Amino acid sequence: MTKALRDRNILIYVIQSLLSGLGSGMMWLALAVWASSLRAGGSDAASIIFAYTIGALFGPLSGLLVDRFGARRSAILANGVGVVVVTPLFFLSGAGSLWVAQLCMVAYGIIGSATSAAGFALIPEITTSEDLPHVNSLIQAISSMTRLITPIAGAGLVSAFGISSVVLIDSMSFVLALALLALVKTPRASLRDPGDGGGSLLRELISGVAYLARTKEISRPLVSCLITIFAFGLGEPLIFAIVSDGLTQKSSFVGFMLTIQAVATLCASPFAGRLIVSYGELRVARIALALIACSCAFLMARSELLVAAGYLTVGVGLPWFVTAINTWLQRETPPHLRGRIAGGFSFATSFPQVISVGASAWLITLYPYQFILAGMIALLVLSVLMTFGASGRRDLASRT
Known part of the structure; x- marks a missing residue:
């Protein structure tokens, strides 16, 4: 595993994975905590989680975009769009803005599916077959660590400083991940199969x-x-x-x-x-x-x-x-x-x-x-x- 980290591309990708995991891991739960404080009952918080789930169902479309435009380019684009998507969350003011949070979380789920598909495709491009299991296990360890830390951190930040503090951290994580991904070097050859894409959109999906x-x-x-x-x-x-x-x-x-x-x-x-x-x-x-x-x-x-x-x-x-x-x-x-x-x-x-x-x-x-x-x-x-x-x-x- 340490040998794999000596590779510049892998090290950069691992760092951006950590930053992305910290930002997104805090965001969805923090927003659910914010929603639960609006009214009695847990329906508002549940609606936030449900909205994110809806967005995650766009996986096949996100995967098609990754294959068409390339894994690295798609990951950069998804992080850039992520900054735009979370910006309205700075202006949440009460129960009347719950619909804004729900729409943002649908888009957030789509971005999550896109970054996941892009990462799945990008890792084999930037590592050797020998190092691939080690890189995947390292990414899994990072994911485990962020799942352990971020829920508590996100809920604590919302309680102490409000939802805007978590939105700011998540926005910064998108920007930093975008900048790091821009430094990753990938093969220039197109991954698109010559016979791929000649059919309908459904067939490609x-x-x-x-x-x-x-x-x-x-x-x-x-x-x-x-x-x-x-x-x-x-x-x-x-x-x-x-x-x-x-x-x-x-x-x-x-x-x-x-x-x-x-x-x-x-x-x-x-x-x-x-x-x-x-x-x-x-x-x-x-x-x-x-x-x-x-x-x-x-x-x-x-x-x-x-x-x-x-x-x-x-x-x-x-x-x-x-x-x-x-x-x-x-x-x-x-x-x-x-x-x-x-x-x-x-x-x-x-x-x-x-x-x-x-x-x-x-x-x-x-x-x-x-x-x-x-x-x-x-x-x-x-x-x-x-x-x-x-x-x-x-x-x-x-x-x-």
């Missing part, structure tokens, strides 16, 4: 997902990813039931468990690259899924120690899975489709997650939470089995 579906080396692990995302969604609403019903603790104990998971994620993320180099992307994904399945068994217990071990295990397995799948997708897909594949994959995985979260919220009113955890274990085992026989053309383990 779905071409990334179509490639994933028709490529045998990719389709089975892709289905495995969708099953895994569904399983993760089932687990999201369970933590309060685990703490209150299983451990008979107060709701504040939830924060302690989530902190254990976040710290474990931060500590485990840097090791993902080494594991991928040693065992290959899909083998690491299987190891990660096995760890998460074991964590579900721990979470069934009525012991604080075992439940804490469960959340610690989730914190280890989750970044390893994300890093392995990202690296695998980057290696297995052609450069001219990476933006659309990133956007389409994000769009496709959002639906099973939303459905499973809703299903879990309903099932938990009918059955004990242990029943849902058992279902998660079954899905994760199925997900692991789906990846066997599909090691991928560039899985490092298959080349050693």
Whole structure:
């Protein structure tokens, strides 16, 4: 990992990722906190989060723009637009300006999907295949760190200095990220395939997902990813039931468990690259899924120690899975489709997650939470089995 950071382009990109993560991580929660202070109830805060989610559904379109204009250029443009988008938030004055915040958050979600797709496509351009797993694991570690710090920082700044303080920090993060991305050097050759773009807009939008579906080396692990995302969604609403019903603790104990998971994620993320180099992307994904399945068994217990071990295990397995799948997708897909594949994959995985979260919220009113955890274990085992026989053309383990 330290070797990868000696590369000027990678170092610049990592710094801008840190700045972007700090700004955006504070912004969405800070704006939700501001909205919650307008009126009684949580509907206003929920509307902010929902607005951001709507914007994130524009992933396929963002990915198409990345493929058409290039990853670096698209990332610079997205950060420039980000400065414009957050500017109206300086002038929020009360409940009457809630609609302004909601519109800005829709646009913010679109920008987030664009920067995510651009980053997915840009990283393989500026690094070698050997360093790619290490760079991805470093980016994942930064993401884990910002998720641990920024919610508390954003909420604290809003309470102490108002929403404008967070808007100012986020604006500066966009400007600094833009300036740093302008210093990144990428190959001048166009990533656009000569036969790409001759069809309709719809055909171009779905071409990334179509490639994933028709490529045998990719389709089975892709289905495995969708099953895994569904399983993760089932687990999201369970933590309060685990703490209150299983451990008979107060709701504040939830924060302690989530902190254990976040710290474990931060500590485990840097090791993902080494594991991928040693065992290959899909083998690491299987190891990660096995760890998460074991964590579900721990979470069934009525012991604080075992439940804490469960959340610690989730914190280890989750970044390893994300890093392995990202690296695998980057290696297995052609450069001219990476933006659309990133956007389409994000769009496709959002639906099973939303459905499973809703299903879990309903099932938990009918059955004990242990029943849902058992279902998660079954899905994760199925997900692991789906990846066997599909090691991928560039899985490092298959080349050693």
